[in-house]
Amino acid sequence: MAGLVDQFGRIHTDLRISVTDRCNFRCQYCMPSEGMTWLDRSDLLSFEEIGRVARILVERAGVKSIRLTGGEPTVRARLSQLVASLSELDVDLSMTTNGATLPLLADDLRSAGLKRINISLDTLDRQRFIDLTRRDELEPVLEGIDAAVAAGFDPVKVNAVLMRGINSDEIIPFLEMGRDKGVTVRFIEFMPLDAQGEWSEDTVVGYDEILAVVSDNFEFDPVERGSSPAERFIYRDGSGEFGIIASVSEPFCDSCDRIRLTADGQLRNCLFALDHVDLRSLLRGGADDDTILAAVAGEVDRKWAGHAIGQVHFLRPSKSMSQLGG
Ligand code: SAM
Ligand code: SF4
Numbered sequence: 001m002a003g004l005v006d007q008f009g010r011i012h013t014d015l016r017i018s019v020t021d022r023c024n025f026r027c028q029y030c031m032p033s034e035g036m037t038w039l040d041r042s043d044l045l046s047f048e049e050i051g052r053v054a055r056i057l058v059e060r061a062g063v064k065s066i067r068l069t070g071g072e073p074t075v076r077a078r079l080s081q082l083v084a085s086l087s088e089l090d091v092d093l094s095m096t097t098n099g100a101t102l103p104l105l106a107d108d109l110r111s112a113g114l115k116r117i118n119i120s121l122d123t124l125d126r127q128r129f130i131d132l133t134r135r136d137e138l139e140p141v142l143e144g145i146d147a148a149v150a151a152g153f154d155p156v157k158v159n160a161v162l163m164r165g166i167n168s169d170e171i172i173p174f175l176e177m178g179r180d181k182g183v184t185v186r187f188i189e190f191m192p193l194d195a196q197g198e199w200s201e202d203t204v205v206g207y208d209e210i211l212a213v214v215s216d217n218f219e220f221d222p223v224e225r226g227s228s229p230a231e232r233f234i235y236r237d238g239s240g241e242f243g244i245i246a247s248v249s250e251p252f253c254d255s256c257d258r259i260r261l262t263a264d265g266q267l268r269n270c271l272f273a274l275d276h277v278d279l280r281s282l283l284r285g286g287a288d289d290d291t292i293l294a295a296v297a298g299e300v301d302r303k304w305a306g307h308a309i310g311q312v313h314f315l316r317p318s319k320s321m322s323q324l325g326g
Contacts, residue, residue: 003062004259004296006269006303013064015057016260017050018325019082023072025098026134027122029161029190029198030321033134045265047082049283053261056289057296058089065092067118069325071263074101080112087113096120096159096326100137102144106151117153119145120326122160123167124177132166145181156183159245162205163190171213179239186230186243191271191321207231207246214242229256253306259296260325267296269303271324 004012021039023031045053057063066086073079074097087093094116095109102119109117121141123129129138148156158178162168171187178185187210192199214220214233223232223241229252230243246252260268265280277299282292 004057004300006300008303008305010254010256010303011062012257012259012269012300013062014258015054015063015066016069016258016325017054017066018069018071018261018263018323019050019073019079020044020071020076021263021323022075023070023098023322024075024100024135025072025137027098027322028132028134029163030326032320036320036322039264043264043280045261045263045280045283047078047085049265049280050082050261051085052283052289053279053292053296054086054089054091056293058091060289060293061296063091065094068093068095068114071322071325072098072101074105080105080108083109083112083114087115092116094118097144098133099141099144099148100135101140102147103140106144106147106153110151110153114153116155116157117148118157118159119148119183120159120161121145122163123170124173125170128167145183149182156181157243158183158185159188160185161188161190162210164203164205166203168205171210172217175214175218175242178242179235182240184241184243186245188245189248191247201248204248206249207244208249210244251306259300262319262323262325267299268324269299271326273303275302 006012026033054066068083070076073095083093093114095114096118097120099119099121119141122132126136126138130136145156145158160167160174162171174185189206190199190204219236220233221236223234225231229247230245232241232243234241260271261279262268265278265283266276267279268276277295279292279295282295
């Protein structure tokens with residue numbers, strides 16, 4: 001098979017796997033404070049089912065990277081067992097986490113074969129952290145960043161979603177934290193998937209604005225971008241790098257290589273997709289590998305050109321970011 005190619009010729013090699021829809025946080029922009037109904041345990045794909053889909057897509061469809069996500073992936077019991085089995089595949093295995101459980105889990109995950117880790121953190125101010133996440137857990141997250149570095153993850157990336165009037169004054173403190181801890185900070189533009197529906201174009205702190213603030217404070221040079229959605233910059237003084245992911249102001253849809261598997265087994269070809277193929281029914285209905293592969297390939301083939309944020313025909317998906325995996 002030539003790989004997972006869509007109708008526009010884009011080849012898909014990056015698989016995001018959500019292992020749970022649950023989370024120990026309630027980030028404002030991601031899920032409502034109350035009223036979330038969690039999937040039943042029986043609705044979640046088992047580790048065996050996840051492993052089977054991953055193996056088919058790595059061995060037969062050219063998938064080269066797998067990122068575990070959620071909800072919060074580390075709240076899924078025995079996550080390191082899944083990591084250990086996925087790490088046997090020839091794949092770049094990484095995880096996105098809110099970081100709060102890393103002081104406990106970083107070593108185990110590393111030993112199980114996880115290679116890279118992204119930690120989401122949107123403010124360095126305790127009260128803002130409480131307001132944003134509805135949890136008083138800034139300290140464990142900062143300790144989690146240190147634990148990830150100490151466990152040998154390289155690189156450790158810290159992703160901050162910037163929102164005007166909420167944390168847009170923290171660009172420089174974030175970069176200083178990154179330089180201090182030896183981690184790469186990446187700023188992500190706020191996307192209209194927030195649970196409260198408070199997103200508007202005015203709340204997005206865009207690429208040019210971020211770069212202008214950084215330019216006033218640090219000297220840096222751009223790095224060749226490659227296939228990463230992040231624009232990367234390296235400090236001239238040798239103290240590492242930072243990045244900007246401009247998913248709204250400069251969408252990378254033209255070179256998108258991502259597909260997503262939700263915790264309940266929906267294969268989605270885009271974060272903003274309104275449709276999906278139900279792999280769980282296939283897996284539980286006795287489908288063979290060829291059938292599963294064909295279902296994924298069909299869904300990828302149908303992928304649309306781009307997310308159309310800011311255009312009249314843009315439609316928000318009905319699921320929250322926590323259910324889609326970010
Ligand atoms: N719980 C994990 C975490 O927070 O990293 C993984 C799941 S979370 C849904 C994945 C990513 O989505 C996080 O980096 C989070 O900041 C990001 N995210 C959630 N809602 C967002 C939004 N409306 N715009 C941009 N990024 C968002
Ligand atoms: Fe949980 Fe991550 Fe969503 Fe925050 S962004 S509520 S940590 S899933």
